[in-house]
Amino acid sequence: MAALVAVSLSGFSGYAALLAVAPAWAVEGGANEAGAGLVNGVLLAATVATQLFVPRLLRRYGTTPVLVAGLVLMGVAAPAYAVSDALGPVLAWSAVRGMGFGIVTVLGSTIVTHLVPRERRGEAIGVYGLAVAAPMVLLMPASVAVADRFGYGWVFAVAALPLVGVPAALALGRRVDRTASASVTDEDEAHLTDVGTVRAVLRPTVLLFVVTMAGGAVMTFAPQLGFGGLWAAAALLVLGSSTALARWLVGSVADRRGAEGFVVPLLLLCAVGVGLCVLAVRTDQAWLLVAGGLALGVPYGALQNLTLLIAFARVPASGIPTASAVWNIGFDAGTATGAVVVGSVAAASSFGTAFGLVLLLLLVMPAVAPRRPAAAL
Numbered sequence: 001m002a003a004l005v006a007v008s009l010s011g012f013s014g015y016a017a018l019l020a021v022a023p024a025w026a027v028e029g030g031a032n033e034a035g036a037g038l039v040n041g042v043l044l045a046a047t048v049a050t051q052l053f054v055p056r057l058l059r060r061y062g063t064t065p066v067l068v069a070g071l072v073l074m075g076v077a078a079p080a081y082a083v084s085d086a087l088g089p090v091l092a093w094s095a096v097r098g099m100g101f102g103i104v105t106v107l108g109s110t111i112v113t114h115l116v117p118r119e120r121r122g123e124a125i126g127v128y129g130l131a132v133a134a135p136m137v138l139l140m141p142a143s144v145a146v147a148d149r150f151g152y153g154w155v156f157a158v159a160a161l162p163l164v165g166v167p168a169a170l171a172l173g174r175r176v177d178r179t180a181s182a183s184v185t186d187e188d189e190a191h192l193t194d195v196g197t198v199r200a201v202l203r204p205t206v207l208l209f210v211v212t213m214a215g216g217a218v219m220t221f222a223p224q225l226g227f228g229g230l231w232a233a234a235a236l237l238v239l240g241s242s243t244a245l246a247r248w249l250v251g252s253v254a255d256r257r258g259a260e261g262f263v264v265p266l267l268l269l270c271a272v273g274v275g276l277c278v279l280a281v282r283t284d285q286a287w288l289l290v291a292g293g294l295a296l297g298v299p300y301g302a303l304q305n306l307t308l309l310i311a312f313a314r315v316p317a318s319g320i321p322t323a324s325a326v327w328n329i330g331f332d333a334g335t336a337t338g339a340v341v342v343g344s345v346a347a348a349s350s351f352g353t354a355f356g357l358v359l360l361l362l363l364v365m366p367a368v369a370p371r372r373p374a375a376a377l
């Protein structure tokens with residue numbers, strides 16, 4: 001588990017450091033709100049496209065080279081942003097980073113299920129979630145402040161941290177490749193087109209999609225809402241901290257009490273968080289943005305783990321690679337959609353209108369929330 005934590009920390013550090021800074025770098029080069037939204041949109045479109053092929057890559061090459069390749073793609077592409085702030089090169093490097101990120105995300109959530117017994121899966125996913133969320137706590141807000149005060153080059157250098165995780169990836173990959181239960185077989189690959197498996201995890205994935213739309217929109221555009229770098233950093237710090245804490249704590253609770261009962265209350269809290277962000281933009285009150293980050297962060301973190309637990313509980317062991325891929329696609333497609341849609345609507349109208357659209361989608365989600373208990377968590 002320690003090696004997985006090390007890999008996750010390094011990989012997600014590279015992701016978090018540039019999540020808000022790369023769009024701002026494109027704006028420095030003359031891009032508008034829509035162009036800024038495309039930066040994370042392209043990153044996550046490449047992520048989703050890569051996630052579709054990860055099980056096949058695992059079957060052909062094994063865990064070790066695939067995992068190392070993911071970290072290298074992320075780490076090498078990050079400093080390349082410094083070459084140009086023009087939108088084209090920024091989008092190109094974002095696509096390269098997205099390919100690496102797609103590998104790291106699917107492997108992380110798949111491997112964690114093979115490291116612990118099923119009855120402790122929630123706790124293990126909570127620890128994994130903390131490792132994933134911790135960089136968002138520290139690097140996402142810090143990167144905005146560092147870029148604002150010291151320049152973008154320092155952030156691009158920090159975003160190369162995935163390279164530091166390569167030794168841990170080598171050790172983790174060898175362990176997983178020796179574990180027969182973690183191997184991707186022909187049966188596992190067949191599940192990529194198993195309509196029944198996809199249908200089983202569709203409802204929690206749809207919920208995740210909309211929740212990550214909200215989170216992706218706030219993380220992408222907080223520095224561009226007109227409140228200044230320090231207020232944006234404070235909002236992102238609060239968002240990241242509450243996300244990390246929720247991801248860590250909710251897993252063990254779900255092991256004891258199940259996951260479904262928490263979903264609707266958390267969706268409503270998520271709507272409150274986005275509503276506060278709308279009020280912040282409408283009233284020009286920066287403290288409301290920070291309050292919105294806090295209210296959004298708790299359900300944003302908790303629902304990530306809960307929807308993953310629900311998805312894994314609804315498929316057999318052989319379907320877990322597919323469930324992991326579908327869940328990760330929902331996560332990253334939601335984040336990308338939040339960035340692209342909010343950026344496009346904001347360019348045509350305003351950020352208040354754009355975030356209001358996300359709020360309406362969240363208010364519809366309780367109607368499709370899973371209510372039946374999972375078979376076993």
